[in-house]
Amino acid sequence: MTLDEADRPHDLTVTVLNADGRILVTYRPAEPSIEDVPEAAKPLPEPQELRTNEQLYLAGLHLEQYRHATFEPESYYLEGLKRDPSDIRINVAYGTLQLRRGLFAEAEGHFRAAVKSLTWRNPNPYDGEALYQLGFALKMQGKAKEAFAALYKSTWSAAWQDAGYFTLAQIAASKGVYGEALALVERSIVRNARNFKARHLKAALLRRLGRAGEAADYAAETLALDVADFGSANERILALAEAGDAAGSAASREELLRLMRGDAHNYLNLASDYAYAGLLEEAIDVLRRIAADAGTTAYPMVHYTLGYLYETAGDGALALKHREAGRASSPDYCFPNSLFDLLVLESAVRADAADDKANYYLGNWLYDKKRHLDAVAAWEASRASNGDFPTVHRNLALAYFNKLGDAERALASLERAYALREEDARVLYELDQLYKKLGYAPERRFESLAARKTLVDKRDDLYLEYVTLLNAMGRHDEALAALEARRFHPWEGGEGEGDRPACAGARRIGEARAGREALRSRDRPPAGRPRLPGQSGRRQAGGRAGEQRLLLPGTRL
Secondary structure (H helix, E strand, O other): OOOOOOOOHHHOOEEEEOOOOOEEEEEOOOOOOOOOOOOOOOOOOOHHHOOOHHHHHHHHHHHHHHOOOOOOHHHHHHHHHHHOOOOHHHHHHHHHHHHHOOOHHHHHHHHHHHHHHHOOOOOOOOOOHHHHHHHHHHHHOOOHHHHHHHHHHHOOOHHHHHHHHHHHHHHHHHOOOHHHHHHHHHHHHHHOOOOHHHHHHHHHHHHHOOOHHHHHHHHHHHHHHOOOOHHHHHHHHHHHHHOOOHHHHHHHHHHHHHHHOOOHHHHHHHHHHHHHOOOHHHHHHHHHOOOOOOOOOOOHHHHHHHHHHHHHOOOHHHHHHHHHHHHHOOOOOOOOOOHHHHHHHHHHHHHOOOOHHHHHHHHHHHHHOOOHHHHHHHHHHHHHHOOOOHHHHHHHHHHHHHOOOOHHHHHHHHHHHHHHOOOOHHHHHHHHHHHHHOOOOHHHHHHHHHOOHHHHOOOHHHHHHHHHHHHHOOOHHHHHHHHHOOOOOOOOOOOOOOHHHHHHHHHHHOOHHHHHHHHHOOOOOOOOOOOOOOOOOOOOOOOOOOOOOOOOOOOOO
């Protein structure tokens, strides 16, 4: 095909047709144009500056959706509730936020306030969210009878029939009323045929009712929709075994093991689905595939969850053994985060208040959900039981400084954390940052880092602090030489950090050329953000005025 010289891409259209001449796809490039620059984002006003509850509700919702680093949604919700404690949407939004943070009783109060407003004139409200969330909060508190009533009421609204009937089915299954549970879960599936948790529960209920063949077929039907639906895959294994097809069950089991990849989190999620419906035998069976007994080395939460399941099933001896195994497991990379994890850890602490690891993991969970004071209490309980675990001291240091403003306790905790693990370069970096926040002289900080130079060399951020201290002491030649000798790597939060010591050293000794060469970094990429065409390499050191946080790039606490 020959194009005229005047032809431009946006003058052309490409069309693909099938053998019957039906158009499959058509494409035409857009004509180049200068797009309007969107208006720059503006920071949210302070809660008291917003005029209406509508604005406060939307501001809180926005902050939840985008997880803002410095603004908190509850500030806006609480301002709205101060103005009108009966506001339906804000009560539901704030209650839901508390629900996700495991504050079930507090959430219940806000949902009840919303329901009271909703039913002021109409006993069957237009929207059922407040009733559904109230039912879920009650369920999580073990108030099954009240939860059942609220959840059933929520299904008056079509939008909440899917979730409402499913949660009702879980409660019915937990009571062993499998026929009623099956009828309820089928209503959920009518509203949403691709609610895979509901489909999983239906297959389990069919099997429990002695209809193994139907259960296997239904699980296979679900797997045709989603081959990676672990719940239905597991139900096919169990149903085929009960139907007498040992070979088919074994083959399905091998395929599920392959798909789950031995990932403890996949097993924990599947076990929690069973546990929420009271199917404890199935939940235990799932976890025993990766922790056959209390002597098996496994992810700590696997053993703690088995402890919770055995306790709920009435086997206190096995519950104790698995909790002891969880306590003895390596805590590396263990970050509980789900509401089910909260139930598991709270039960472990109730069973043994001196369990240092259960308290430590519970503290991590609480801190992540912004329940900082509760987290500190849990970590302090962990420390009281075992004062030789460095990470709990480190976590307490951050909480003391960042949340309680207690520099003295922060310093004692972080120094203790480092003393317990002197090979930890990250904790050394954090300790140096604390020294900086506390106004320690550059010479004192440099002496500490120089004595641990091998450890300093392990981290770019720590190495840059070392270079910055050389500059601060007037040793600019050494600072520039140190920068030239290292290959830096970009890291989130450290954009442009490598430029600052180089610029400072070059300015102070008048060696502009050397500074430019350092910034160009000849045979290495610049530290921090890749530079865009036409973008200046000069950056001003910035920060929020008066900020007194222990800033730890890459630290998630």
